[in-house]
Each structure stands twice: as C-alpha cells, then as structure tokens.
Amino acid sequence: xDKPVEDTASPQSSTRRVYLTLRNxxxxxxxxxxxxxxxxxxxxxxxxxxxxxREALSLLTSDQLVDRLDQRGFRVAATSRAQFQEILNLRCxxxxxxxxxxxxxxxxxxxxxxxxxxxxxxKADRNDVDAYEVxxxxxxxxxxxxxxxxxxxxxxxxxxxxNVRYRYLAGRAKSxxxxxxxxxxxxxxxAAVSRDMDMACTSLMDHYRKTGAFLxxxxx
Amino acid sequence: xDKPVEDTASPQSSTRRVYLTLRNxxxxxxxxxxxxxxxxxxxxxxxxxxxxxREALSLLTSDQLVDRLDQRGFRVAATSRAQFQEILNLRCxxxxxxxxxxxxxxxxxxxxxxxxxxxxxxKADRNDVDAYEVxxxxxxxxxxxxxxxxxxxxxxxxxxxxNVRYRYLAGRAKSxxxxxxxxxxxxxxxAAVSRDMDMACTSLMDHYRKTGAFLxxxxx
DNA sequence: AATACAAATATTATCGTTATTTCGTTGCCG
DNA sequence: CGGCAACGAAATAACGATAATATTTGTATT
Numbered sequence: 001x002d003k004p005v006e007d008t009a010s011p012q013s014s015t016r017r018v019y020l021t022l023r024n025x026x027x028x029x030x031x032x033x034x035x036x037x038x039x040x041x042x043x044x045x046x047x048x049x050x051x052x053x054r055e056a057l058s059l060l061t062s063d064q065l066v067d068r069l070d071q072r073g074f075r076v077a078a079t080s081r082a083q084f085q086e087i088l089n090l091r092c093x094x095x096x097x098x099x100x101x102x103x104x105x106x107x108x109x110x111x112x113x114x115x116x117x118x119x120x121x122x123k124a125d126r127n128d129v130d131a132y133e134v135x136x137x138x139x140x141x142x143x144x145x146x147x148x149x150x151x152x153x154x155x156x157x158x159x160x161x162x163n164v165r166y167r168y169l170a171g172r173a174k175s176x177x178x179x180x181x182x183x184x185x186x187x188x189x190x191a192a193v194s195r196d197m198d199m200a201c202t203s204l205m206d207h208y209r210k211t212g213a214f215l216x217x218x219x220x
Numbered sequence: 221x222d223k224p225v226e227d228t229a230s231p232q233s234s235t236r237r238v239y240l241t242l243r244n245x246x247x248x249x250x251x252x253x254x255x256x257x258x259x260x261x262x263x264x265x266x267x268x269x270x271x272x273x274r275e276a277l278s279l280l281t282s283d284q285l286v287d288r289l290d291q292r293g294f295r296v297a298a299t300s301r302a303q304f305q306e307i308l309n310l311r312c313x314x315x316x317x318x319x320x321x322x323x324x325x326x327x328x329x330x331x332x333x334x335x336x337x338x339x340x341x342x343k344a345d346r347n348d349v350d351a352y353e354v355x356x357x358x359x360x361x362x363x364x365x366x367x368x369x370x371x372x373x374x375x376x377x378x379x380x381x382x383n384v385r386y387r388y389l390a391g392r393a394k395s396x397x398x399x400x401x402x403x404x405x406x407x408x409x410x411a412a413v414s415r416d417m418d419m420a421c422t423s424l425m426d427h428y429r430k431t432g433a434f435l436x437x438x439x440x
Numbered sequence: 441a442a443t444a445c446a447a448a449t450a451t452t453a454t455c456g457t458t459a460t461t462t463c464g465t466t467g468c469c470g
Numbered sequence: 471c472g473g474c475a476a477c478g479a480a481a482t483a484a485c486g487a488t489a490a491t492a493t494t495t496g497t498a499t500t
Contacts, residue, residue, distance in 0.1 A: 012290060014486065015278075039450070049487045051271060054451085055278050058235075062282030064371065071233065071493060073450055086369050097313055149306050151284065151382075155375055162371075234452065259484065269453040274485085291459060293484060443500085451492075458485075463478105470473080 014048050019056035021046060026065050026076055027161055028130065029168040037066065037074040063158060065165070084166050088212040091159045095140075095208075096201050098156055101147035103197050110146040111193060117142040118189050122182065133164060139185065143192055143204070170215050184210070234268050239276035241266060246285050246296055247381055248350065249388040257286065257294040283378060285385070304386050308432040311379045315360075315428075316421050318376055321367035323417050330366040331413060337362040338409050342402065353384060359405065363412055363424070390435050404430070 022042070025031045042053045057074045060066035067077050102110070121135035137160055144156055184207045191200035242262075245251045262273045277294045280286035287297050322330070341355035357380055364376055404427045411420035 013484095040448090043487095049485090050451090051274070051486055054271070055275055058275050058278050059282060062279060064374075069450095071450065072495090086371060090369060090372055093317055094314075149310060151306060151379070152310055154284075159371070233450095258482095260482090263453095269451095270484090271452055291484065292461085441500105444498090446495100446497080448495080449493085451490105453488105453490075455488080456486085459483090461480105461482075463480085465479095466475105466477085468473105468475085470471105 013052075015052040015055045018042075018046050018048060018052045019059050022056055023060060023063070023065060023161070026060070027165045027168065029165065031076050033076050033079045033169075035076045037076060039073065064162060079166065079169060084163075084215065085212075087159055087162050087166070088208060091156070091163060092205050092208055094152065094156055094159065095144060095204060098144040098147040098149070098152050099192075099201055099204060100197050101149065101152075102144050103146075103192060103195050103200060105146045105148050106192075106195060107146070110142075113145065114139075114142045114189065114192060118185065121185070137164070143188065143200075166215055167211075181207075233272075235272040235275045238262075238266050238268060238272045239279050242276055243280060243283070243285060243381070246280070247385045247388065249385065251296050253296050253299045253389070255296045257296065259293065284382060299386065299389060304383075304435065305432075307379055307382050307386070308428060311376070311383060312425050312428055314372065314376055314379065315364060315424060318364040318367040318369070318372050319412075319421055319424060320417050321369065321372075322364050323366075323412065323415050323420060325366045325368050326412075326415060327366070330362075333365065334359075334362045334409065334412060338405065341405070357384070363408065363420075386435055387431075401427075 022031075022037075031037070037057060039050050039053050039057075043050050046053065057066055058068075061068050061074070065077050066074050068074055117135070117139040121132070121139045124132045124135045126132055137157075140160065141153070141157060144153060147153065184203065188200060188203040188207060191203050242251075242257075251257075257277060259270050259273050259277075263270050266273065277286055278288070281288045281294070285297055286294050288294055337355070337359040341352070341359045344352045344355045346352055357377075360380065361373070361377060364373060367373065404423065407423040408420060408427060411423050
C-alpha cells in the first residue's frame with residue numbers, strides 16, 4: 001500500500017513509523033475529523049507501546065492535525081469551510097513568496113529536479129490516488145525548493161498537507177477528473193523553467209484558486 | 221522568576237510544564253545552541269520522568285528549537301547568521317500579511333486590547349529583561365490578532381520566539397538601550413489605531429529591520 | 441436532581457532492551 | 471622500538487513496554 005505523503009516503509013524508529021502512519025490516516029480521511037484517538041486502541045492497532053503513540057500524537061498536534069484536550073486525550077482536528085479558506089489563502093500568499101525567491105535563486109540542478117518531478121507526476125497512475133498525491137506534492141515542493149528558506153518550505157509543506165486533507169474529505173475522484181489539471185501544471189512548469197516570475201505566480205495562484213473554488217462547495 | 225515567553229506557573233500537566241520550562245531556557249540562551257539534551261539529566265533536573273521529557277523535546281522539535289538526531293537523542297538547535305536573516309525576512313513578510321488583514325478586520329475590542337498591551341509594555345521594567353519580553357511579545361501579537369487566520373498567527377508566534385532567541389544570544393542589554401524603541405512602538409501603535417495600513421506596515425518593517433541590522437553584526 | 445461510587449482512560453514512572461559511542465587493547469607499519 | 475589505526479568490548483543513553491497513579495466521566499442510588 002502506497003502512502004500519499006511520505007514513505008512509511010523505513011522503520012527508523014517506532015515513533016516515526018507511528019507518526020507517519022497516523023498522519024497518513026488522518027490526511028486521507030481514514031480517520032475522520034473529530035474522532036477520538038484513544039491510546040489503548042492505537043497501541044494495539046499499530047502493534048506498539050503507549051510511549052511512541054503519545055509522542056506521535058504530540059507531533060501531530062504541532063502539525064495542526066490533532067487537537068490535544070487538556071487531560072482528556074487527543075482527537076483528530078476538526079475541519080471547517082472557514083479553515084479551508086484560511087489554508088487556501090495562506091497557501092497562495094506563502095507560496096508566492098517562496099516561488100519568487102525560488103525563481104530568483106534557480107540553477108540548473110533545481111530546474112532538472114523540477115522537470116523530473118513533473119515528469120514522474122505525469123507518468124503516475126491517476127487512478128491510484130495515493131501514489132499520485134506523493135508525486136503531486138513533490139512537484140509543488142520542487143517549485144519552491146530553491147527559495148533558500150527552510151522554515152518557509154516547512155510552512156508550505158504543512159499547509160499542503162492540511163489542504164490535501166480537504167481534498168480527500170471532499171472525495172478525491174471528482175475534483176481531479178473534471179478539470180484539465182495537467183494543462184495547469186504544464187503552464188506552471190513552463191513559466192518556471194523560463195524564469196517568468198509573474199507568469200509562474202499567476203499560473204500557480206490560478207491553479208490553487210480553481211481547485212479551491214471547486215472544493216469549497218463540497219466542504220462542510 | 222518571571223518567564224519571558226509564557227507562564228510556567230500553571231502546572232496543568234507535567235509534559236506542559238517541562239515543555240514551557242525548556243523552551244524558556246533555550247530561548248533565553250540558558251541552554252546554549254548545540255548543547256546535548258540528555259534525558260537522564262533533564263529528568264532529574266526537572267524532577268519528573270522520562271516520558272514527559274521525551275514528549276516535551278518532541279514538541280520543541282516542531283518549534284525548530286531542538287534537533288532530533290536519529291537514534292542519538294536531542295540537542296538544542298544550532299544558530300547561524302544565515303538563519304537569523306531568514307527569520308528576519310520571513311517575519312517581515314508574514315507579519316505584513318497579518319497586519320494588513322488585522323487592520324482590515326479591526327474593531328474596537330481589538331483596538332482596546334492593543335492599547336492596553338502597549339501600555340503594559342511601556343509600564344514594564346525595562347531592566348527586568350524577561351518580564352519586558354513577555355509584554356513586548358504580547359504587544360506585537362496584539363497588532364496581528366484580528367487577522368482572522370489562527371495558522372498565520374501561530375507561524376508569526378513561532379518566528380517571534382526564534383527571533384527572541386537571537387536577541388538573548390547577542391546580549392540583550394545593549395540592543396534595546398541604544399535605540400529609541402519606544403518611539404518606534406509608538407509610531408506603530410498610532411498608525412494601527414488610525415487604521416493606516418501602509419504607515420503601520422512601514423513602521424513595523426522599519427522596527428524589525430533596525431533591530432535586525434543591529435543584531436546581525438553580533439550573531440556568530 | 442445531586443452526590444457518590446465505579447469504570448475507563450490519560451498520564452507518569454519504572455524497568456528492560458537495543459543501539460551507539462567511547463575507550464582500551466592489539467596488531468601492523470613506519 | 472614507538473606510534474597509529476582498527477577492531478572489539480564495556481558503558482552510556484535513547485527507545486519501548488508495562489505497571490501504577492490520578493483524573494474524568496458515566497451511572498446508580500438516595
């Protein structure tokens with residue numbers, strides 16, 4: 001089974017494995033918003049101890065994917081149309097910042113990686129939603145990779161994950177098939193490769209807002 | 221002993237207490253960058269078990285204040301002039317976004333809270349660095365509070381903390397006494413109260429860049 | 441309806457295991 | 471004969487599991 005966000009196959013530490021698994025389950029909606037996350041349940045389901053589960057849940061709290069209730073455990077963070085709009089808006093603002101800096105610093109290594117990411121995304125099977133999602137994120141992050149600000153990249157990555165969650169919740173199949181996303185990606189890539197900042201930003205914002213407008217109606 | 225960032229007096233849970241204490245110690249430079257954070261040492265120093273310490277360290281990792289080394293424990297995140305510049309730059313960009321939105325949504329409740337925060341900051345004893353720092357952060361966050369985006373506020377708060385750490389590392393006494401920070405705060409407040417977006421942003425950016433230019437020479 | 445008791449569950453501490461690091465010894469080369 | 475390097479063993483410290491504690495919630499009885 002492929003994971004949409006990151007690879008869970010490398011079991012470096014039990015905590016990390018649990019963290020990645022749970023994050024994946026939340027983002028893909030396999031664990032719905034508001035669901036209580038009982039440690040006893042999780043530790044048997046994930047075949048591990050309570051400590052790794054607690055630590056993983058703490059980390060997810062920092063990612064805004066899990067809420068910690070005073071002394072009453074954890075639950076999956078709620079979703080709302082307002083938050084969806086907030087994420088969309090923030091993403092547009094932060095990624096424009098990052099994209100402009102990235103294009104300003106762009107070198108051939110960055111360009112090569114971007115072209116490859118785009119190619120792999122297009123080659124990926126669109127019906128295998130999770131696999132496609134991995135490549136889709138890689139492409140978008142590759143765009144920003146040269147911005148020179150690790151913290152900003154981290155913020156963008158977090159926002160991406162939060163946003164993907166809404167895509168899954170809205171039912172993924174529909175949102176991608178209706179529009180010609182490939183053309184939008186192509187436009188972004190071309191503008192980026194030719195270092196056309198304004199065009200790249202316009203294309204990217206357009207891409208986000210189109211998806212956003214479509215999804216906004218389905219949330220909540 | 222007052223805490224610069226947040227109150228540690230309310231011991232809701234042991235994990236939270238440890239988290240706040242450690243964060244404070246790192247931000248104020250009492251634990252220097254690069255220092256190894258041994259769990260055994262911390263758990264006796266903080267009079268608690270290993271689990272809360274581990275969990276607190278995990279949380280601090282998400283705040284970028286602590287680095288996790290694969291299976292070799294934790295250490296205080298390194299500092300660098302490059303990162304300082306990155307934080308300064310990001311702060312300018314994100315806070316301008318937040319400030320404009322905040323002013324757009326501003327109401328009287330927000331204005332009252334802001335005026336109070338400013339008053340309390342000015343009333344605070346400038347020689348008690350930690351106490352002053354609490355009020356300084358409150359004032360700056362009060363400016364942005366009405367922006368309507370909790371996630372953005374969270375990012376700004378994180379960046380603020382990262383930045384304060386550099387202030388402490390550079391030796392706090394000097395950086396504040398040399399310039400007329402009060403006048404800069406006053407200008408920001410006045411512009412904000414009169415809802416003058418451009419002036420408020422200019423004043424705020426100016427405030428940051430002046431402090432930044434001063435500190436940049438002392439870091440590393 | 442309110443209070444008390446019981447069951448469930450989060451939280452914390454302790455213990456055992458595993459992995460990494462460091463120090464010491466031995467062997468080889470200069 | 472002396473020094474350096476590499477291998478190995480012991481110590482140290484993180485990681486994971488289990489057990490104990492405290493808080494909360496639900497239920498039952500007064």
